[in-house]
Amino acid sequence: MTSARRQLIDVNATPFYHVINRCVRRAFLCGDDKLSGRSYEHRRGWIVDKIKALSAIFCINICAYAVMSNHYHLVLKIDVDKAKSLTQKDIISRWCQITKGHAIATKYMNGDALLEGERMLLDGLITQWHERLSSISWFMRCLNEEIARKANREDECKGAFWEGRFKSQALLDEQALLACMMYVDLNPIRAGIADSLQSSDFTSIQERIDSLNSPNRLLAISTPQTDSSTNQAHIHHKSLVQFDGAAHLNAQVGIPFHFADYLELIDWTGRAIRFDKKGYIDNQRPKLLNELGIAPDAWLTSAKEFRRQYSGISGRWDSMCAFKKQHNSGKWCKGKASSQALHP
Template identity: 75%
Template sequence: MTSARRILIDAETTPFYHVINRCVRRAYLCGEDKLTGKSFEHRRGWIVDKIKALSTIFCIDICAYAVMSNHYHLVLKIDLNEANALSHRDVISRWQQLFHGNEVASKYMKGEGLIEGEQILLDGLIAEWQERLSSISWFMRCLNEEVARKANREDECKGAFWEGRFKSQALLDEQAVLACMMYVDLNPIRAGIADSLQTSDFTSIQERITELNTTRNTEEKALKTKDMAVTITVMPLKALAEFDGAAHQGTQSGIPFHFSDYLQLIDWTGRAIRHDKKGFIDSSRPKLLCELGISSDAWLTSTQEFRRQYSGISGRWDTMCEFKRKHQSGKWCKGKASSQAIHPSP
């Protein structure tokens, strides 16, 4: 029996969530249809562009993503501090980028006076919109509806494009966030469609490495014509969530690791997963595994089987059980052995 999304996602308990959605049709979400020879590769760009645009509007950061042939993975972080700090005008402005504006909200934005009834209505709308701007459900709704409409128009057909509503996993601690991000970033390598991080197209790790190796684009671009040069200001999309290295420090504004440590670990893990790579067995564990006390075998199993190891929750076993009791009125949850393997006892 499926559970209501409100009991599966609780930003107060954890801001980090792994979400997955799968295409329902035989025709690929992306990739090439071998039967017809038609390529759908361009649809991968639709998804990456849309999640970046939505992250700019919503108070939700993109920690990791991977767009595969018939499904995609995201690791999202809800930023409640940003959501709570939004002014009324910020909320209305952001919401109107997603949906047609309300007449009363439009009057307010123009500086026109509102009668008492209109003000009460507007206050209610703003409270509702502000809550939705930090909602993963609304983020996913905006993403999936647009992709489905564009694909249906392109395929000249009607009907469901997605298999069903998206699936989510709450990531309750650092080990769960780290294992899940690596599981997502290594999807193409694990599937055998890429042989390195740099060639793992449409993944967050490829984007991060590219950004590391090249100078970031400036916000201003010069358009030169025969007669003159015109400078325009381009509003950049929000970048991927940053690694702030705040592990074990209580405060957490980004991903709680240093990127250099993450890069070392994912390179080591990717080589271990690809058995055709020479030297994939390394006797020394990467720094992060040593700090977290995770064995090499347990780590490699987790990064390859993460989605199947757990159901809707991942983390230390006692916190998983507590989350289950609090939100889902159940005493059993999947993944005890897997959790204990990457959360060794002190």
């Protein structure tokens, strides 16, 4: 039985979540359909462009993504600090980029005086919109509805485009976040449709590497995220949550690792999980595995099977059980052995 979103998403427990959505029809979300001869590759761009556009509106940032032939993965971070800093006009302006808003909000933005009843109505709307701007459910709703409409128009058909509501996993600690991001970034290599990180199209790791290789990478790294520069490499770089090397997950700043260490680990992992490439299990372990004390075998299993190892929660075993108990979502958790392997 499925669980309510309030039982699966709790920003007080963690701001990081892995979400997945899958296409319902045999016709591809993306990729090439060999039976009909049609290509749907351009739809990958639809999804990447839309998640970045929505991230600029919502208080939700992108840590990792991978767009596959019939599904996509996102690792999202709810930006609590950004949500707290929004003014009433910021909230209205952002929400009106998604919907038509409300006549009272338009009146307020134009500087017209409001009656007492109108002021009360506006306060209620702003409170509601403020909550939605930090909601992964609303983020996914806006993403999936637009992609479904565009795909249905292109396919000249009606009906459901997605097989159901999106699936989510709460990532409760650093090991869970690291393993999940690695799982997402390595999707094309694991599926055998790419043979290197650089050729893993429509993934966050390819975008991060391209940003490093850009001649404007120093500008991208040093410029604040509020900058409105139109430089394409800069836009790509700032569209993803940055690796800040923070000591722990609750720092609320960025991804709590250094990118150089992440790049070393993902290169090692990608080579090891490809059967046609030489593995590096017997050689020196990457720095992050040593720091976290994770055994290579356990790590590689997680990189290949993370989605199946857990249900709606991933992290230290006691934290997973506490999350379940707090949200009244049952006593049983999936993934005890996997959790203990990642948290020695």
